[in-house]
Amino acid sequence: MIAKTPNPPYYAVIFTNTKIEEDKGYSKMAQKMVELASKEDGFLGIESARDSIGISVSYWKDLESIANWKKNIEHLEAQKLGRELWYKSYKTRIAKVERDYEF
Amino acid sequence: MIAKTPNPPYYAVIFTNTKIEEDKGYSKMAQKMVELASKEDGFLGIESARDSIGISVSYWKDLESIANWKKNIEHLEAQKLGRELWYKSYKTRIAKVERDYEF
Numbered sequence: 001m002i003a004k005t006p007n008p009p010y011y012a013v014i015f016t017n018t019k020i021e022e023d024k025g026y027s028k029m030a031q032k033m034v035e036l037a038s039k040e041d042g043f044l045g046i047e048s049a050r051d052s053i054g055i056s057v058s059y060w061k062d063l064e065s066i067a068n069w070k071k072n073i074e075h076l077e078a079q080k081l082g083r084e085l086w087y088k089s090y091k092t093r094i095a096k097v098e099r100d101y102e103f
Numbered sequence: 104m105i106a107k108t109p110n111p112p113y114y115a116v117i118f119t120n121t122k123i124e125e126d127k128g129y130s131k132m133a134q135k136m137v138e139l140a141s142k143e144d145g146f147l148g149i150e151s152a153r154d155s156i157g158i159s160v161s162y163w164k165d166l167e168s169i170a171n172w173k174k175n176i177e178h179l180e181a182q183k184l185g186r187e188l189w190y191k192s193y194k195t196r197i198a199k200v201e202r203d204y205e206f
Contacts (some may be wrong), residue, residue: 002119002156002194012117012198014160016105016150047119049152053105057117057158083206091105091205095115095198102194103186 003045106148
């Protein structure tokens with residue numbers, strides 16, 4: 001689903017990754033993290049797709065809401081498992097959305 | 104492939120879309136657009152993934168390079184075909200990458 005975000009400005013966290021082939025609990029955790037993130041103050045939406053790489057873009061009201069989500073205790077545990085178990089590589093980019101247009 | 108971008112700041116164009124099921128020339132055009140974009144001044148890289156939605160994030164040096172690419176004549180034709188033929192919906196967001204970290 002394309003996220004229904006408000007008018008800019010707002011923030012995007014672009015998380016790109018390559019993953020091991022086995023699931024090892026990843027899918028369940030990924031779903032849980034989407035549910036948890038959705039309850040955070042300042043969460044505006046998320047878009048995800050995966051084929052040879054995975055891209056998840058989550059949208060946030062401001063940098064404070066991103067910082068709060070980053071240090072959520074269950075999210076910290078998921079990040080640790082991601083580094084140790086699921087991801088072969090990843091890159092996270094924090095970006096301020098200045099303009100958008102749709103169709 | 105995760106794009107090897109320089110240190111921030113730089114810009115991201117987050118293009119999220121839903122597509123018709125038939126190809127109708129889309130794959131060939133998509134590949135051609137990646138090749139063309141790669142030759143543009145200020146192009147820094149691109150990441151794409153598709154399952155139920157497609158997400159392509161292209162990275163650019165500045166807003167000027169994004170504006171130049173948007174009005175590239177072959178890209179304009181592709182955008183027109185996208186609106187008329189391939190995409191059921193899409194959203195484009197222009198965002199300034201302020202920070203990144205990797206693993």
